[in-house]
Amino acid sequence: MRHAIGVDLGGTKTAAGLVSEHGDVVFSETIPTLSREGGEAILNATAEFVLRLRRRAASAGLGVTGIGVGSAGVIDAARGTVVSATEAIRGWAGTDVASGLARRTGLRTAVVNDVHAHALGEAWRGAAAPTSSSLLIAFGTGVGGSFVVNGRPLLGHRWVGGHVGHLASPFARDADGSPLPCVCGAAGHVEAIASGPALHAEYLRRGGDPAVADARGVFALAQGAGGSAGDSTARAAVSVAAQAAGQAAGGLANALDPEAMVISGGLADAGPLWWDAMEAAFRAELMPPLASMPLLRASLGGAAALIGAARLVLTPEILTPAKGLL
Amino acid sequence: MRHAIGVDLGGTKTAAGLVSEHGDVVFSETIPTLSREGGEAILNATAEFVLRLRRRAASAGLGVTGIGVGSAGVIDAARGTVVSATEAIRGWAGTDVASGLARRTGLRTAVVNDVHAHALGEAWRGAAAPTSSSLLIAFGTGVGGSFVVNGRPLLGHRWVGGHVGHLASPFARDADGSPLPCVCGAAGHVEAIASGPALHAEYLRRGGDPAVADARGVFALAQGAGGSAGDSTARAAVSVAAQAAGQAAGGLANALDPEAMVISGGLADAGPLWWDAMEAAFRAELMPPLASMPLLRASLGGAAALIGAARLVLTPEILTPAKGLL
Numbered sequence: 001m002r003h004a005i006g007v008d009l010g011g012t013k014t015a016a017g018l019v020s021e022h023g024d025v026v027f028s029e030t031i032p033t034l035s036r037e038g039g040e041a042i043l044n045a046t047a048e049f050v051l052r053l054r055r056r057a058a059s060a061g062l063g064v065t066g067i068g069v070g071s072a073g074v075i076d077a078a079r080g081t082v083v084s085a086t087e088a089i090r091g092w093a094g095t096d097v098a099s100g101l102a103r104r105t106g107l108r109t110a111v112v113n114d115v116h117a118h119a120l121g122e123a124w125r126g127a128a129a130p131t132s133s134s135l136l137i138a139f140g141t142g143v144g145g146s147f148v149v150n151g152r153p154l155l156g157h158r159w160v161g162g163h164v165g166h167l168a169s170p171f172a173r174d175a176d177g178s179p180l181p182c183v184c185g186a187a188g189h190v191e192a193i194a195s196g197p198a199l200h201a202e203y204l205r206r207g208g209d210p211a212v213a214d215a216r217g218v219f220a221l222a223q224g225a226g227g228s229a230g231d232s233t234a235r236a237a238v239s240v241a242a243q244a245a246g247q248a249a250g251g252l253a254n255a256l257d258p259e260a261m262v263i264s265g266g267l268a269d270a271g272p273l274w275w276d277a278m279e280a281a282f283r284a285e286l287m288p289p290l291a292s293m294p295l296l297r298a299s300l301g302g303a304a305a306l307i308g309a310a311r312l313v314l315t316p317e318i319l320t321p322a323k324g325l326l
Numbered sequence: 327m328r329h330a331i332g333v334d335l336g337g338t339k340t341a342a343g344l345v346s347e348h349g350d351v352v353f354s355e356t357i358p359t360l361s362r363e364g365g366e367a368i369l370n371a372t373a374e375f376v377l378r379l380r381r382r383a384a385s386a387g388l389g390v391t392g393i394g395v396g397s398a399g400v401i402d403a404a405r406g407t408v409v410s411a412t413e414a415i416r417g418w419a420g421t422d423v424a425s426g427l428a429r430r431t432g433l434r435t436a437v438v439n440d441v442h443a444h445a446l447g448e449a450w451r452g453a454a455a456p457t458s459s460s461l462l463i464a465f466g467t468g469v470g471g472s473f474v475v476n477g478r479p480l481l482g483h484r485w486v487g488g489h490v491g492h493l494a495s496p497f498a499r500d501a502d503g504s505p506l507p508c509v510c511g512a513a514g515h516v517e518a519i520a521s522g523p524a525l526h527a528e529y530l531r532r533g534g535d536p537a538v539a540d541a542r543g544v545f546a547l548a549q550g551a552g553g554s555a556g557d558s559t560a561r562a563a564v565s566v567a568a569q570a571a572g573q574a575a576g577g578l579a580n581a582l583d584p585e586a587m588v589i590s591g592g593l594a595d596a597g598p599l600w601w602d603a604m605e606a607a608f609r610a611e612l613m614p615p616l617a618s619m620p621l622l623r624a625s626l627g628g629a630a631a632l633i634g635a636a637r638l639v640l641t642p643e644i645l646t647p648a649k650g651l652l
Contacts, residue, residue: 074615084615133483145581154475156583157459160615167577168611170496170505170514179496184613188496189577251493251515255471255578257482285494287510289400289410289486 006310011088019310023125039095047104066108066313070117070305110312116153119146120308127296131259140265143191165191171244194245203237242277250285264298332636335397337414345636349451365421373430392434392639396443396631406437436638442479445472446634453622457585466591469517491517497570520570529563568603576611590624
């Protein structure tokens with residue numbers, strides 16, 4: 001059986017594992033990402049990490065076919081390079097990841113954006129397996145997604161495909177009705193109300209306690225304790241963020257008609273208060289022929305992106321034909 | 327050179343033409359659609375129409391490879407059947423178009439929804455030629471679209487893909503802020519503010535003259551005459567409908583990153599008052615890496631759908647692999 005090393009390279013940590021051609025994770029490990037030290041330092045550390053995993057595989061009698069990487073940033077999957085990235089990984093933009101890792105390790109390397117890797121993993125072995133098409137949307141620090149059709153993610157002409165957080169949302173308004181600023185530079189987008197930081201900001205805008213530091217804190221308050229109903233301001237913030245999330249997911253479901261919808265990210269794992277409001281808004285948005293569309297919670301957890309990334313080299317036709325338009 | 331007959335079957339008329347393998351229309355004709363007489367009557371009339379065109383082709387020394395049909399309704403392109411259709415064509419739902427026409431004519435027949443045919447035509451020989459991906463959105467009686475990737479339309483798992491009018495729009499609100507009802511049964515959707523009838527309804531909601539019968543009338547008032555500025559209520563209705571259209575197109579561009587965006591339909595042809603407001607809203611919505619995305623007006627006019635439909639049989643791999651998930 002063939003195996004590949006799947007790498008999930010994020011702003012704070014890099015997870016990698018040995019993945020079989022059936023999508024089983026034989027073992028995995030994690031290192032910190034050297035996110036302040038530039039592209040070359042990250043490539044050096046990642047290559048060393050991969051070679052250690054390859055030795056571990058060899059000691060178990062297993063060979064390694066290649067490296068698949070899911071990376072933060074906008075990734076040119078044809079060249080294996082980082083088109084752009086936020087300051088979360090300094091100096092990452094412009095890095096030639098595929099050649100850099102291949103040269104350092106001698107292993108064929110393929111790269112996509114981490115959300116696409118995540119969706120590929122869920123479509124292969126997770127919540128969306130087996131489906132012929134699925135749309136994954138992750139609600140966490142940001143809002144991102146990936147539409148996987150016949151096993152292939154739609155990467156987009158400029159490798160930007162999947163930025164589903166940058167649609168207009170009627171919920172992304174302040175109390176005066178002005179559109180909330182979005183991290184992309186525009187305003188009124190889904191991400192400006194439905195991400196974790198946006199949920200926290202909504203709580204504060206509604207007069208919440210400034211000592212509550214983040215979305216996790218808002219959820220803790222909203223859920224209450226010992227049978228109490230929870231803080232009403234916190235519940236309202238969770239509700240509006242969840243409704244914005246579900247409404248956007250439903251609208252995209254109407255436009256794309258995936259076999260199944262998969263929801264992931266920190267907010268998807270935050271419990272029924274968010275999920276139930278999100279699902280109700282999703283169902284309210286669907287056209288009648290889509291009424292029974294499955295709405296699934298991602299099931300692979302932190303392993304999804306490295307499993308999906310490994311598939312890039314285990315099933316390389318995922319990245320053909322040219323231009324990543326799959 | 328091979329030729330096919332492309333058919334564009336709509337609620338009021340059916341256009342068909344002989345199309346070469348290069349996408350040139352050799353000739354075309356139009357008949358009324360028997361939209362009150364049921365599926366069998368429509369199939370009989372369409373088959374007779376096609377056979378007449380085939381005789382005309384034969385008299386010019388040209389053979390016919392097959393029939394491609396773009397039809398109103400939700401179309402199962404694998405079976406060539408009508409999954410559902412509105413009352414605009416009574417008795418059309420359930421009709422087996424592909425077998426029905428093939429049996430009557432002896433010609434191999436393929437069928438897709440008319441908006442997908444339209445987009446295929448524009449991607450092949452129209453505004454989006456040559457591109458590796460394009461998203462067409464038609465703003466007319468309704469709002470529909472089609473995302474064509476590598477020459478293939480994304481038809482959706484339940485053949486519903488392309489219903490881009492059923493996303494939430496912040497503009498689809500009445501004066502009290504309540505979401506406007508949408509023809510799909512939900513509320514607050516793009517189609518509820520950005521279609522032609524919705525534009526007319528917006529004009530009336532804003533206190534416009536009840537004697538103005540439709541969107542065309544609103545545009546005539548809005549444009550004014552002889553250098554006058556035009557009626558301000560009409561201009562406001564056009565502006566809000568156009569902004570809703572452009573904002574939705576921009577959000578979908580962020581999510582899908584097509585090489586080019588194509589806008590068609592009656593509103594796209596209504597002049598700069600609508601187009602300029604639509605384009606400004608579109609550009610305001612785009613993420614920075616998409617800033618230069620071409621926004622194109624459809625160029626094939628009424629021939630687009632029959633050209634695209636003909637391609638279904640001239641390039642039959644458009645409808646593979648299975649399930650229409652392309």
